[in-house]
Amino acid sequence: MAREFTRNMFVMLLTIMVGTIIIIYFVGDIINRSKIAELTAEHNIEITEFKGKSENFTSHFLKSSGVLDQAREDRAFGNYHFDLGLLWYQSAISEKNSTLMDLYKIRGITNCSEAMPQYINSYNNFLGAKLFFNETKSFTTYKIYIDLLDLYVNLTDAGSRLTMLRYNASRYLMYLTENLTYNAMYLGNMTEIFMLFNETMFAYGGVLDEFEDYQDIIDEYEFFDEQR
Numbered sequence: 001m002a003r004e005f006t007r008n009m010f011v012m013l014l015t016i017m018v019g020t021i022i023i024i025y026f027v028g029d030i031i032n033r034s035k036i037a038e039l040t041a042e043h044n045i046e047i048t049e050f051k052g053k054s055e056n057f058t059s060h061f062l063k064s065s066g067v068l069d070q071a072r073e074d075r076a077f078g079n080y081h082f083d084l085g086l087l088w089y090q091s092a093i094s095e096k097n098s099t100l101m102d103l104y105k106i107r108g109i110t111n112c113s114e115a116m117p118q119y120i121n122s123y124n125n126f127l128g129a130k131l132f133f134n135e136t137k138s139f140t141t142y143k144i145y146i147d148l149l150d151l152y153v154n155l156t157d158a159g160s161r162l163t164m165l166r167y168n169a170s171r172y173l174m175y176l177t178e179n180l181t182y183n184a185m186y187l188g189n190m191t192e193i194f195m196l197f198n199e200t201m202f203a204y205g206g207v208l209d210e211f212e213d214y215q216d217i218i219d220e221y222e223f224f225d226e227q228r
Contacts, residue, residue: 064132081111
């Protein structure tokens with residue numbers, strides 16, 4: 001009887017152990033599946049957030065670049081009319097025929113008038129692009145992109161100062177042209193306006209160097225990024 005009892009106990013013990021192992025396996029499997037599901041959900045959230053940031057970054061960068069391109073285009077038209085205005089002013093000064101001088105004056109004044117709104121539009125677009133480039137930085141954590149965006153911010157800041165200086169220069173040039181008389185004389189004392197014009201043109205040259213330096217650095221950044 002003792003031997004049969006021991007065998008039954010062993011069978012029962014073995015059955016209990018097998019059952020326990022099976023239960024532990026299923027419980028462990030359920031826990032693991034739960035963890036996998038949780039990790040998968042977290043991972044999917046991270047992927048979604050990353051995709052969202054990436055899409056927002058691309059969208060904002062393209063929008064910023066579009067406004068910047070418009071600012072450059074407006075500035076180019078402003079420069080075109082300013083250069084013509086300055087050319088007609090210089091032609092009027094050197095012209096010996098009063099009729100032709102009056103014609104050159106009209107052309108100079110007209111071009112200065114057309115340059116100023118272009119510079120105002122460019123100024124506003126440079127400021128808008130600066131705002132958009134700053135916002136774009138919130139959608140990336142990559143230092144190289146943040147550094148590049150900072151350069152664009154500096155570029156647009158310099159661009160806004162450039163266009164405002166040229167706006168003022170156009171205004172001063174128009175005053176000088178309007179008051180120009182035969183034999184290169186002026187109606188009234190234009191000394192202060194002439195000084196302001198020269199000071200503005202000198203300041204413009206300094207900011208233009210700054211603007212072009214930022215543009216050169218940006219071009220280098222984009223070139224190296226393409227080689228990566």
